[in-house]
Amino acid sequence: MGNRKTIKKPLPSVQPKMDEWPIYKAYNKKEQFLEKVKSQVLLNSSWINKDESTLRYEIKNILYEEKMRLSKTPWKSDNPKEKIFWSEIKQKIRNSKAIENKEGTKEIDEKILDDIIEFYLNEMVANFKISSFKFAQKALPYVYSRLINSFPQIVYKLFSSVDKLYDRMKIVGDIDHIRKLQEIGTVVVVPTHYSNLDSPTIGLSLNNLGLSAFTYGAGVNLFTIKSLSKFMHNLGAYKVDRRRKHRLYLETLKSYSTIALTEDVNSLFYPGGSRSQSGKLEKKLKLGLLGTVIDAQRINLYNGNGKKIFIIPVTLNYHYVLEAKKLIDNYLKNKGKENYMEDENTTSFGLIKRAYKVITSNPGMTVSFAPAIDVFGNKVDENGNSFSNKGQVIEVADYFKLNGKLVRDVQRDSQYTQILGDKILQEFKENSVILSSNLVAYVAFQIIRNRFSQFSVFDILSLPKDETIIKVSEFLPKLEAVRTKLKKLAEDKKIILSSDLDFEGNKLMKIGIEKVGSSHPKYVLRLNKKDEISTQSMKLLYYYHNKLSSYELEEQS
Amino acid sequence: MRKVAVIGTGNFGLALANLLAINNRVLIYARRKEIVEKINSREIHKGQNIHERITAVNDFKELTDQCKLIFPIVPSSNFKDMLVQLSPFLTPEHILIHGTKGLHIDVDIDKVDRLDKTQVLTMTELILKETSVVRVGCISGPNLAKELSANQIGGTVVASRYNEVILAGKKALNSHVFRVYGSNEVLGVEIASVLKNYIAVAAGMLEGMGYGDNSKALLITRGMAEMVFFGKAFGSSEKAFMGLAGIGDLMATCNSKLSRNFRVGYRLAKGEKLSEILSDLNEVAEGIKTIKVVKLLSGYGFNSPIADALYKIVYEDWELEQGIEYLMNLPVSDDTDFFTQTY
Numbered sequence: 001m002g003n004r005k006t007i008k009k010p011l012p013s014v015q016p017k018m019d020e021w022p023i024y025k026a027y028n029k030k031e032q033f034l035e036k037v038k039s040q041v042l043l044n045s046s047w048i049n050k051d052e053s054t055l056r057y058e059i060k061n062i063l064y065e066e067k068m069r070l071s072k073t074p075w076k077s078d079n080p081k082e083k084i085f086w087s088e089i090k091q092k093i094r095n096s097k098a099i100e101n102k103e104g105t106k107e108i109d110e111k112i113l114d115d116i117i118e119f120y121l122n123e124m125v126a127n128f129k130i131s132s133f134k135f136a137q138k139a140l141p142y143v144y145s146r147l148i149n150s151f152p153q154i155v156y157k158l159f160s161s162v163d164k165l166y167d168r169m170k171i172v173g174d175i176d177h178i179r180k181l182q183e184i185g186t187v188v189v190v191p192t193h194y195s196n197l198d199s200p201t202i203g204l205s206l207n208n209l210g211l212s213a214f215t216y217g218a219g220v221n222l223f224t225i226k227s228l229s230k231f232m233h234n235l236g237a238y239k240v241d242r243r244r245k246h247r248l249y250l251e252t253l254k255s256y257s258t259i260a261l262t263e264d265v266n267s268l269f270y271p272g273g274s275r276s277q278s279g280k281l282e283k284k285l286k287l288g289l290l291g292t293v294i295d296a297q298r299i300n301l302y303n304g305n306g307k308k309i310f311i312i313p314v315t316l317n318y319h320y321v322l323e324a325k326k327l328i329d330n331y332l333k334n335k336g337k338e339n340y341m342e343d344e345n346t347t348s349f350g351l352i353k354r355a356y357k358v359i360t361s362n363p364g365m366t367v368s369f370a371p372a373i374d375v376f377g378n379k380v381d382e383n384g385n386s387f388s389n390k391g392q393v394i395e396v397a398d399y400f401k402l403n404g405k406l407v408r409d410v411q412r413d414s415q416y417t418q419i420l421g422d423k424i425l426q427e428f429k430e431n432s433v434i435l436s437s438n439l440v441a442y443v444a445f446q447i448i449r450n451r452f453s454q455f456s457v458f459d460i461l462s463l464p465k466d467e468t469i470i471k472v473s474e475f476l477p478k479l480e481a482v483r484t485k486l487k488k489l490a491e492d493k494k495i496i497l498s499s500d501l502d503f504e505g506n507k508l509m510k511i512g513i514e515k516v517g518s519s520h521p522k523y524v525l526r527l528n529k530k531d532e533i534s535t536q537s538m539k540l541l542y543y544y545h546n547k548l549s550s551y552e553l554e555e556q557s
Numbered sequence: 558m559r560k561v562a563v564i565g566t567g568n569f570g571l572a573l574a575n576l577l578a579i580n581n582r583v584l585i586y587a588r589r590k591e592i593v594e595k596i597n598s599r600e601i602h603k604g605q606n607i608h609e610r611i612t613a614v615n616d617f618k619e620l621t622d623q624c625k626l627i628f629p630i631v632p633s634s635n636f637k638d639m640l641v642q643l644s645p646f647l648t649p650e651h652i653l654i655h656g657t658k659g660l661h662i663d664v665d666i667d668k669v670d671r672l673d674k675t676q677v678l679t680m681t682e683l684i685l686k687e688t689s690v691v692r693v694g695c696i697s698g699p700n701l702a703k704e705l706s707a708n709q710i711g712g713t714v715v716a717s718r719y720n721e722v723i724l725a726g727k728k729a730l731n732s733h734v735f736r737v738y739g740s741n742e743v744l745g746v747e748i749a750s751v752l753k754n755y756i757a758v759a760a761g762m763l764e765g766m767g768y769g770d771n772s773k774a775l776l777i778t779r780g781m782a783e784m785v786f787f788g789k790a791f792g793s794s795e796k797a798f799m800g801l802a803g804i805g806d807l808m809a810t811c812n813s814k815l816s817r818n819f820r821v822g823y824r825l826a827k828g829e830k831l832s833e834i835l836s837d838l839n840e841v842a843e844g845i846k847t848i849k850v851v852k853l854l855s856g857y858g859f860n861s862p863i864a865d866a867l868y869k870i871v872y873e874d875w876e877l878e879q880g881i882e883y884l885m886n887l888p889v890s891d892d893t894d895f896f897t898q899t900y
Contacts (some may be wrong), residue, residue: 033824034736282704376649376691387687389689390644390687390688390689390691392645392689394643394647394648394649394689395649396649398648398649398650399649399650401625402721402725403559403625404650407721409720409721411719411720411721412692412720412721413590415691415718415719416691419691472649
């Protein structure tokens with residue numbers, strides 16, 4: 001354990017035969033797969049069968065919520081046949097009214113419920129086509145290298161740019177360990193989430209690790225262009241509609257994920273839910289989908305195959321986040337509130353448009369894979385054995401046992417999910433890679449903040465430009481002070497520092513300033529000939545500074 | 558019949574083992590072999606009879622192999638050492654429900670002038686840190702060992718984040734003489750069970766000084782308020798303080814000469830020196846330590862006038878009357894301010 005290294009080129013696949021990949025096998029027998037998911041939904045929805053009136057009430061409630069969604073928040077991606085489906089459900093309810101209070105209503109309602117679950121599943125279900133995957137494997141590095149490399153480039157440079165890609169995109173972690181675990185268990189990757197660029201970044205990284213393909217949830221709003229939608233669908237993306245909040249839908253989604261895991265399909269979730277709006281590391285996770293790993297592990301043990309599920313937290317570390325301006329504006333506007341609908345207007349076309357925008361210059365990124373853990377947050381060795389924090393070997397089955405038997409207990413498992421969530425947050429923190437850009441943004445913002453210590457963050461963000469100019473002579477000592485603290489944290493394995501941070505102060509400052517949010521229309525930091533550092537956007541400076549804000553450096557610095 | 562374990566052969570450990578023996582076979586762990594023999598020969602130990610379904614052992618492996626539900630009842634000062642020895646034999650299948658009304662402090666409190674939250678652990682936190690057990694709970698309430706061993710009716714609360722643990726505790730302990738309630742407010746229950754110790758010291762002082770029931774009721778009520786302030790500052794809600802571990806335990810310990818903490822306060826009021834009293838006591842008086850711990854944590858901004866006054870009396874040689882005067886001259890706030898105050 002603990003042999004972190006950087007991948008310089010894509011590694012061969014752990015399992016070269018794609019038709020042996022669990023994702024292929026699971027989606028190739030779709031009907032069986034969906035049948036298992038449906039059974040799981042019914043098993044987990046104990047509220048459904050309480051009594052006839054509850055079931056009827058639930059169905060009416062679902063119908064109401066779906067109709068409201070269709071009329072209040074219609075999206076282009078909505079299935080045109082959906083209206084007809086819900087009208088038919090309504091009709092079936094009406095027709096059965098005639099026999100209400102008589103025997104047989106329950107059977108009708110259960111059939112309606114079945115229809116609804118099937119409707120959701122047919123909309124949700126992903127596919128995996130080997131030809132699409134092979135195409136993506138070949139095409140993505142080129143497309144992606146264009147996204148993050150300098151522009152303009154002439155066409156012949158297109159191919160050479162793939163080599164350069166790995167100069168700009170560093171993939172680090174205990175790669176051999178992860179590949180070994182792939183051979184013996186199911187891998188769940190949980191990345192931090194800063195940008196829409198995260199998904200191609202992580203997709204490319206996972207492919208370069210040589211892992212079998214992953215299934216992942218993608219917002220329905222990303223499925224607007226038919227050809228692209230089909231392509232994503234064929235690469236293992238299942239559709240998630242974040243407008244739907246009622247428990248039957250959420251249960252269907254969770255059951256889908258659980259069954260995919262029990263079928264040994266590698267999975268990817270963003271446990272933070274949506275992108276970090278403030279640029280800060282995730283502080284709280286959404287535990288719904290994460291809980292499915294606990295459930296799936298228990299089912300694996302119960303079924304006797306005992307296949308282990310391994311969780312790999314991943315931090316994505318950027319010098320430049322394309323949509324930082326929009327995110328930080330949203331954060332400041334909605335501070336304290338959650339904005340679920342933030343992606344409403346993000347269509348796949350919008351994404352492509354914005355991806356083109358990125359074809360300016362991008363100073364690169366680091367993808368950092370944390371050490372693998374089991375579903376309870378314990379470290380695992382190369383053979384997949386779990387260890388307690390005292391180094392004792394642990395059997396995961398013991399967590400589910402009561403009086404010697406494996407027992408399902410939803411309340412207990414929700415506590416376990418909390419433990420796993422806390423561990424993931426800790427791994428995010430300890431495996432974040434601090435780049436020169438993070439450091440200079442942090443130092444600059446703190447210097448300005450200390451000048452106006454009595455001001456609120458909002459006041460500081462609206463300071464006139466003159467008040468925010470920093471002399472290099474003031475900047476460098478502070479930079480050294482913070483760097484010293486970061487080095488101490490790195491020694492204690494509480495953080496990872498990029499190699500930039502070994503440069504001499506002046507060089508480090510210049511590189512950081514050059515790289516921080518380098519492609520925004522307004523510069524985040526700039527150094528002039530009079531040795532003054534200035535910013536055109538305090539909000540963006542705040543955003544990039546926030547990466548370091550959870551390490552409690554302020555008090556000491 | 559199910560087999561459960563108790564670790565510790567102090568007054569409360571033995572009393573609890575006897576209660577558990579009503580529904581279960583019980584293995585009790587004793588450090589000293591002569592105590593193992595004494596218990597297994599059913600001799601009266603510490604004034605208590607030994608139930609026929611109790612067997613004493615001196616081997617953690619045997620204990621953990623045979624029992625998955627374990628009740629560690631060990632003074633807080635020995636708790637960590639006990640866990641270090643026990644830990645290699647524990648797995649996540651074990652359920653631990655401790656009955657220790659104390660805190661573990663990671664530093665020597667006589668050598669520091671302030672404490673950080675991270676240096677103070679409840680027994681639940683200590684178990685989670687030192688072992689691979691996750692299903693942890695605690696038992697707390699008005700459970701004076703002598704009354705329990707006399708088979709007097711009583712009740713307790715089992716608190717845990719896990720309903721499974723609460724249920725296991727109830728099933729093992731509930732009987733015709735002992736009612737077991739459940740709570741998910743584990744932090745609040747643990748804090749209440751620790752802080753009531755110094756309120757009991759203060760109650761003993763009042764009694765020793767000749768004050769009557771009105772005075773004591775004032776102390777208990779404001780003592781509970783102080784416990785809630787502290788609890789809220791460390792992340793618990795006020796709920797647990799209204800239950801058996803809070804007001805229930807306060808009523809018992811603040812009115813009982815059976816309580817060690819009460820006796821320390823009483824004897825201080827009668828003019829004895831603290832060092833003499835502590836050397837007389839066979840068991841630990843957690844309240845005296847707690848007074849100092851609360852003082853060292855005062856940087857967290859909670860309101861603790863009773864602990865402040867006790868600190869001055871115990872550690873700064875204030876006269877008891879000075880302490881009373883200090884408390885009676887403080888500004889008065891809203892009667893139920895502990896519901897509204899936030900940190």
